[in-house]
Amino acid sequence: SSLLLSSSSSIVKDVYMNIKGKREEQLSNNQIRLYSLGATVILGLFVYAIAIKPPSVIWQINMFAFGGLETAFFWVLIFGLFWPKANKYGAIAAMGGGVISYCLAMVFKIKVLDLHQIVLGIGLSLLCFFIGNSFGKTVDEKTLRIFFPEKFEDEK
Numbered sequence: 001s002s003l004l005l006s007s008s009s010s011i012v013k014d015v016y017m018n019i020k021g022k023r024e025e026q027l028s029n030n031q032i033r034l035y036s037l038g039a040t041v042i043l044g045l046f047v048y049a050i051a052i053k054p055p056s057v058i059w060q061i062n063m064f065a066f067g068g069l070e071t072a073f074f075w076v077l078i079f080g081l082f083w084p085k086a087n088k089y090g091a092i093a094a095m096g097g098g099v100i101s102y103c104l105a106m107v108f109k110i111k112v113l114d115l116h117q118i119v120l121g122i123g124l125s126l127l128c129f130f131i132g133n134s135f136g137k138t139v140d141e142k143t144l145r146i147f148f149p150e151k152f153e154d155e156k
Contacts, residue, residue, distance in 0.1 A: 004047065008039035064106065071098035071121030075129045084148045085138055086129075093132025098125025 012035045020027055027035075072095045079086040102121030104110070112120050138144075145152050 004040060004043055008036055008043050011039045011043075012036045067102055067106075067116075067118045067121065068099055070118055071102040071125050074098070074122055075126050079129060079133075084144055084151060085133070087133055087136035087139060089136030090129045090131075090133030094125045094129035097128030097132075098122065101125070 012032065016035060017027060017032070075094045075098070076091045080091065098121050101124040102117055105117035105120045110120065111117065112123075
């Protein structure tokens with residue numbers, strides 16, 4: 001329901017009011033309320049119609065989206081939480097390299113050892129992480145003390 005409200009709000013406030021603003025026309029609060037209600041009803045009916053008979057491709061869209069998220073953030077999350085030498089350049093390279101390789105593998109139907117394209121995306125994301133990480137500098141000691149206090153316990 002919050003997604004429905006934010007979508008209708010975006011349509012009315014970001015699109016319709018922007019067009020009116022360029023024409024130097026003003027909308028009253030009552031008009032904004034009515035347009036927002038109308039947009040919410042129309043979007044709600046559209047979503048309801050799709051939910052009654054969902055397209056068969058919806059699961060593929062969902063899997064593609066989750067695969068992209070996985071290839072983008074898997075190594076960033078793992079190394080960011082558990083490896084003190086990880087840096088932002090490695091994270092950015094892993095996110096970009098993972099998503100691009102995953103999308104290209106999906107488009108061109110490239111598979112390695114007949115495994116899903118996520119495997120290729122995650123593998124290349126790991127490689128990109130280490131390459132990008134070699135270009136950046138390590139995180140400063142103050143930040144490392146916050147996130148990896150056990151590394152500095154010997155100095156106490």
